[in-house]
Amino acid sequence: MVGANANELPTDEEYNNKVNRQWSQKALHGRHPYDLSQQYVDTEASNKWLTNADLFAETESFLTAIPDQVIVTRNYKKCVLKQPDTEGLCRRCGKELETIKHITAACEQLAPTEYVKRHDGRAKIIHQKLAEAAQLIDDKSPYYKYTPANVLDNENFKLYRNRNILTDKTIPFNRSDITFMNKKTKKPF
Numbered sequence: 001m002v003g004a005n006a007n008e009l010p011t012d013e014e015y016n017n018k019v020n021r022q023w024s025q026k027a028l029h030g031r032h033p034y035d036l037s038q039q040y041v042d043t044e045a046s047n048k049w050l051t052n053a054d055l056f057a058e059t060e061s062f063l064t065a066i067p068d069q070v071i072v073t074r075n076y077k078k079c080v081l082k083q084p085d086t087e088g089l090c091r092r093c094g095k096e097l098e099t100i101k102h103i104t105a106a107c108e109q110l111a112p113t114e115y116v117k118r119h120d121g122r123a124k125i126i127h128q129k130l131a132e133a134a135q136l137i138d139d140k141s142p143y144y145k146y147t148p149a150n151v152l153d154n155e156n157f158k159l160y161r162n163r164n165i166l167t168d169k170t171i172p173f174n175r176s177d178i179t180f181m182n183k184k185t186k187k188p189f
């Protein structure tokens with residue numbers, strides 16, 4: 001019993017702390033709270049989608065299970081559920097174990113298509129927000145309908161998309177997704 005008096009119900013904070021503690025201590029299912037507790041993670045910002053996105057509780061729990069790596073991947077079936085005769089390798093590339101990390105970031109079959117789509121989808125949102133803030137567009141369409149122009153330009157700012165940057169020294173990655181230029185200060189970002 002957490003409350004001061006055994007008959008008293010715990011406060012929300014006490015209850016949340018207790019549940020979090022139990023979750024973090026689980027050997028297999030505590031990866032997400034462990035990752036969130038790292039010093040370099042902004043916990044509040046990382047959890048905002050839980051209070052701001054208006055999702056169903058079932059969707060939230062499913063999405064939380066992904067970083068917690070409790071999704072029935074082939075590797076999970078084989079190594080955690082110990083299902084007999086289970087193939088643990090990735091069903092797309094067949095070369096590495098099918099774990100959440102492999103699916104989300106390492107599969108050579110998904111890299112040229114799905115990862116690029118995901119990356120470009122995020123870049124589009126940032127492009128739209130920047131363009132709005134700099135008054136380069138007046139487009140209020142939802143992000144999934146927004147098509148970023150290659151060049152946007154007004155009196156004060158310039159915004160380029162997928163532009164090669166000329167550098168004095170040769171650098172391996174000189175194509176920038178988004179280049180934002182303040183014309184007055186001539187400072188690019």
Ligand SMILES: [Zn+2]
Binds near residue numbers: 096109
């Ligand atoms: Zn794969």
